[in-house]
Amino acid sequence: MSRVLALVAVLCALATVALGLAYAGGHSPGALDAWAAQAIAGLGHTTLNxxxxxxxxxxxxxxxxxxxGTCLYLRRRTDALLAAAGPALAVALNTWVLKPLFDRWKNDILVYPSGHTVSLVTVLVVLVLxxxxxVVTVVLGVVLLCCAAIGMIGLGYHYLTDIVGGTxxxxxxxxxLRAVTPRRVPAPSAG
Structure with missing residues (x-):
């Protein structure tokens, strides 16, 4: 399982970099970004909020x-650490490394990768793991992310590509983190 998680991590990191390079230093939306903004344009401000x-x-x-807290109660300390450290590390790296590195702006704010998305998706991925x-967790997570994406695009916080990069x-x-975290293997049954 660690190898699969490591492969997912590497592929997602490469996708983040590739998408970021495609829009680095930009101030205008791409065709996909413009289409998404136009598709959402009719929604009301209250709904978007x-x-x-x-x-x-x-x-x-x-x-x-x-x-x-639930993980600690269940004596799953490594899982509790993942739940706390995953979002904290991702948000810190995104804010202080990736956004300045890719230098994509919208309304005088660095937007790639989307910090809103990074915050939400780290929690969702922890839940999935x-x-x-x-399956239920993945489906609910995807629905929640899509709803949040509509809100962020409609309110002008981000372009669609910022959200994809954040994801x-x-x-x-x-x-x-999960791939490199040592996992306690249950002892084999004696009986």
Missing amino acids: VLVLPTEPYVLIPAIVVIA LARPK FFATAVVTG
Whole structure:
């Protein structure tokens, strides 16, 4: 499983870099970005604000605390560390390394990769890795991400490509951490 996670991490990191290089130093949307903005243009401001709520720190920080606390209660310390460290590391690297490196701007703000997306997707990927059933968690996560993406694009926070890049980067960080984290293997049954 560690090899699969490491491969996912590497592929997602490469996708983040490739997409970032395609839009590095840019101030204007690409064709896909313009299409997405036009498709969302008719939605009301209140609806868009509701859709973007899952990306807000006052929603995500309590979620991280609940996930990490549950893992600690279940004596899954490594999982609790992943739940706390994954989002913290991804947000820090995104804010202080990737955004200045790729230098993509919108309304005088660095936007690639999307920090809103990185925050949300790191928590969602942690949930996918820890929760059961995985299929239900993945489906709910994708729906939540799509709703948040509509809100972010509609409110003018990000271009679609910023959101895609943020999704790749967040996935790379969490799966990479999980791949290198030592896992306790249960002892074989004696009976």
